[in-house]
Amino acid sequence: MGLRSFLYLLPEAWRTWLKRPSTVRYPFGPLELPPGFRGRVVIEPDNCRGCSLCVRDCPADALELQRVSRDEFRLIFHPERCAYCGQCELSCNFGAITLSNDFVRATTDRDTLTEILVDRKPEPESEA
Amino acid sequence: MTHSLETILEALQATFPALSLDTRAMLTDETVISVPGDVLTEVVGELIESFDFYHLTTITGLDTGEGLVLLYHFWNIHGLTLYVALPYTEARVPTLTELIPGVAMYEREIHEMLGVDFTGLETSAPFLLPDDWDDTLPLRKQAVESEDEV
Amino acid sequence: MKSDKMIIPIGPQHPLLKEPIAFTLTVEGERVMEAGMRMGYVHRGIERLAQERSYVQTIHLVERVCGICSHVHATTYCQGVEALLGLEIPPRAQYLRALLCELERIHSHLLWLGVLGKNLGLDTIFMYAWRDREIVLDIMEDLSGGRVSHAINVIGGVRSDVDEAHCDEILRQLDLLTEPLARLVGLVEHERTLKARTQNVGHLSLEQIRRYCVVGPVARASGLDVDLRRDMPKAPYTDLSFKVITHTAGDVWARTLVRMQEAVESVRLCREILAQLPDGPISVKAKRRVPPGEVVSRAEAPRGELIYYIRSDGSEKPARLKIRTPTLTTLITLPEQLREVNMADVPAVLSGVDLCIACADR
């Protein structure tokens, strides 16, 4: 018992030496992400009805709806505030807003990140 | 569970007539006893010695608009909460640090957040708030209104 | 020696501490005479913030109380709100929640073992513990989409489901985990230098544990046989059989053993949960307004008993949210544990209690 407890870690260390290192080579190698990974917010503009359910439920106030009239509104997204919790995806009943797999690109200036997700203009009335 | 809750309630009622067994509904297995502030230490002493309710989970400080309320949550397989109502003007309660040394942290936090004065508690150093905190009490109701007006 | 008494700051930033908290040790020679503590560096006022957010938003706020045990916070909170709403969530959701709670316990204990090893100078155990922990993180990421903050809870149940193939995949990964975990437990039991650094260090007697109301593995290592999963069982734990691990030595080594054996027990529990996973829906529609009332919701977080007090006044926002995390009870005992301790033992004592400062400060 005496000697074995002195060199207790040796067998494990030797086994690890023979195996491939378990560190991921990112960013030099690919990083596998599961399908359900909550990354960047992505919008399906046509589905959006401007009901602002997502804006109300967003814990980080990252979504903002500027409404001019029933058919003219803009959904603005601030990625730097977003906590990637996926609540907007959950609250939206029309499946307009979802979270994709890629993560936000880094930037030095916060304002360049702000995105206009939906810029709905009322369709011009065809008949007079 | 050596003593069932009922026996405890009767025994406490016997020794402390001022106690009203406020069985206000507190969900998931909690029994509430409202206790006047001045007799608090004796009740807690009684609870610890004879009924083995030594485990004080925490003290919740509340600002109900009419006054301050302290909830002493005890636990021994079942939850038992002591409900101590305090008027705004005279929010003073004896400290329990002799009985339960660990309670100092909870009391310092409530003192800082709600302004309840625990007699006998050494509260010079701030507990969670920064050193240069102007002593507005964050968890007080009027702290909320003042923010809405602005 | 210039002056025999020296004040040593183990300041907000220190290699020993993973999160900001300030200890000031007055040391005489190599012996710590007295320890002062200053908290509040990561105090974000979560209880105050919760009063300005709707119940749905508070789930994500409450998940960020602690970086390591975020799921158990969200679960306790949701159970409290569901009790207020008088909502009975489907059994499948209860099982999925319990599964993630147990996975998070394994992940928290393995993370802590690495931190203990790092602080005691044994970097190898840090690398091995965190390498084996990756398996658990991968399972959780597949399950909920997030390695650490899972956001799988909604009021009324759970968000994402697990199909048959995914269950087998999780079982396969759990098998992958059993063998390295057994090796880590063996390491903690036998490695001579690790035992030399952790045995009879930072001792807490059962009497001190009861006097300071300490909870969790630290209390169980001193012989207190309390575990909320068994003593106050909520839905899935009522029909899950598991053993509460206690020791009597009450020092850092006993705490290491308790945590590692708990991790092994949790792996077995996860298998049992997956085996008995009932079918059916995973969530129930919940109203946004919560009828007035009060609730005290307790759960067994990786570090011990966690309590949520929620008071609702009928509106969409909680009137008062009180959180008391288990680390606060172990923090209280630190000045007592650090007294009369050799200066070189301070890392072992501070790591032994598994401090989660973000939890304690809220």
Add this chain to the structure above:
Amino acid sequence: MQTAFTLLIFPGLGFIVLCAWLFDWLDRRIIARFQGRVGPPWYQPVADFIKLLAKEDILSTGINPALSTALPVLSLASVLTVSLYIPVARTAPVSFEGDLIVVLFLLSIPALAYFLAGWISGGVYGILGANRSLLQYFSYEVPFLMALSGPAILGNSWRIAQIAQQQVGTTWNLALQPLGFILAVVGLIGKLKRDPLDIPKAKSEVVGGSLTEYSGRKLALWHLAMDMQTVLGIFLLINLFLGGTSASPLWGGLGFVLKALGIVLLLSTASVLYARLRIDQLANLGWRVLAPLALMQLAATIWMGG
């Protein structure tokens, strides 16, 4: 010209510095592979050195600037002079009877400079690190010296070159004195403050130890001195215990490299396997275990060899 070459290039400055960086990289790489990591690229030690040179050299108030700069330079100088006495390619630039004593003395100067550096820094961690380095010095130095004087007695000469010469062809001192070799390795780990015994510079206890206040060029010098001390410690052990460089040019050089790699592997494995000891545990280990063993070893060699 010849002396300039030996001084500046081969067994002198150039070779030792290159070896220091090579051994440092090897050490980190071996530890990384043992821990399931990839480990740093080959140019990491050089990059660290250059980065430190470029970093700002902050001088905290209350530290005597002259003394604080003199200490790293002093320890670097003493380590460099040691490289003159240790034979690498069979002959040492300078070799005389009793150079083993000089080498042992020069090797302990950096330890004392390290203590002084912590002491004058005045900071809490500096003083703590300084005390610990002194405590550690006393617990490993005695067994280390006794273990190293074993081969000297066997070869009944205090000239490193001669001790090495006697072992060529015949049995190495390692075979004759295995216990002495182990004690020497443990003493070397203590002297170099390597992982199981890095008590004076334990990050989690005393942050940077004596070097907490150092930064920039001076810190670069300290690290270089310590790395070179590792290299020279290994070369010393090779000469005393593993028979130095043997006759044939090819086999001698290659053999030397293999022996050096062997000892590096030994040191890296030690730092992978063990947690850091407490200072009182090290003192107990030193005086209750290592010193008696070294005494026994010494008595045996005197009775057998002398």
